Amino acid sequence: MxxxxxxxxxxxxxxxxxxxxxxxxxxxxxxxxxxxxxxxxxxxxxxxxxxxxxxxxxxxxxxxxxxxxxxxxxxxxxxxxxxxxxxxxxxxxxxxxxxxxxxxxxxxxxxxxxxxxxxxxxxxxxxxxxxxxxxxxxxxxxxxxxxxxxxxxxxxxxxxxxxxxxxxxxxxxxVKTPAEVQLMRKSAALSDLGFETMLKVARPGMRGIEVIAEMERAVRREGADHAKYWMASGPSPDWCDTRLDLKPHERVLQEGDLMASCSYVVYKGYWCHGQRTGTLVKPCQELSDLYGIAREAQDAGLAQLKPGARIGDAGATIRDVGARYQFDMPGSRYGHGIGLDYSEQPVPLNDTNEQPIEAGTTVVVHSVFTLPGSGKMFVPLGDVCHITPDGPEFLMNFTRDLFLAGA
Structure with missing residues (x-):
């Protein structure tokens, strides 16, 4: 053995x-x-x-x-x-x-x-x-x-x-042991590697599938059991023009494009599922404004995730902050537990779950919004967290700010 x-x-x-x-x-x-x-x-x-x-x-x-x-x-x-x-x-x-x-x-x-x-x-x-x-x-x-x-x-x-x-x-x-959390840190580091690879390789004129292939290759090369990323992209400045593909993203990227990507990485059985958003080569103020709202709501919800707190309180906080800006949150689901399975206890993470959050659990928080007027789905940020006695600890280190790829 x-x-x-x-x-x-x-x-x-x-x-x-x-x-x-x-x-x-x-x-x-x-x-x-x-x-x-x-x-x-x-x-x-x-x-x-x-x-x-x-x-x-x-x-x-x-x-x-x-x-x-x-x-x-x-x-x-x-x-x-x-x-x-x-x-x-x-x-x-x-x-x-x-x-x-x-x-x-x-x-x-x-x-x-x-x-x-x-x-x-x-x-x-x-x-x-x-x-x-x-x-x-x-x-x-x-x-x-x-x-x-x-x-x-x-x-x-x-x-x-x-x-x-x-x-x-x-x-x-x-409830994860220290050894399990360490394996999840490694999975999160591999997820980060994929996003870091995206920043380096993405260029105008590439198809999304070519970028994703490089991301997945880098992660698998370092020992991941499984590595899959999806991509969304579209011309700036309107997020409603973006296209999300879990299948191969054939769209040819252009300078200034809005982009998002999401990871499904498994290392020695343990999952990481992170999501990040940004632009190609140059920033976009309109995206920055939208992202600021989503980030404000998510951060407010994360602040509620302390041991003993009602799981639904974080969901209600995210929902209410988003609502101030006419962001709807269909179903008010903001994530799920994660570990040896993509989705595991605690579930569901939403605004009605009366159960208390436990120290030692690991969750992914990825609030699903729809934008005012269009109803377009907007899920710009996914954080994998370990719930410590003091609250959530981020397991991923890749920036939570809007990224700038190909710069």
Missing amino acids: TELSIAAEEFKLRHERVQAFLRENDLGALLAFSPPAEHKWTQTGHVAYLSGWSNYDRIVDSVVVVPVVGPAALLLTGMDFMLEQIAEVSPLQDLRLVKPVDPNSIAAHRKGDSGGPRDFVAETRAILDEAGATGKDVGIVGLGSMSVPFFESLRKGFGSQLRNIDDIVGRIRA
């Missing part, structure tokens, strides 16, 4: 917290499901959190079974070579290949084979037996990203023994 990004002792503490929950709820085991890591826009972080297997080698459905006593086990469909890959990143010793539910899954054995490994249900029952918890209920988390056939196989196999429970894994994942 190579050196772990998160210490083995930290994984043990995670498992112990789950086991305390199991005892409190008279459960024999927890079954935590995640789809392949590539399914990145849904929950993929539960298995990563409990096993350390967060990278893109994880191309199969997998579960971590945490019994009420004893070590956790990682169950996966797949082939023997994957066990070697897992050993490089996970402290778990109990790794078990199982038969797949999906007939398209990568696996050495197929559903219905008379030989080979057992299925997820049979292997989980074996773990219950080993823990002296035969016949106890099994709590399940990860249903939101589970396929119907997978769930049906569990329901058929466990019957009334399967219990849908509060997502204890999502809850404990929300």
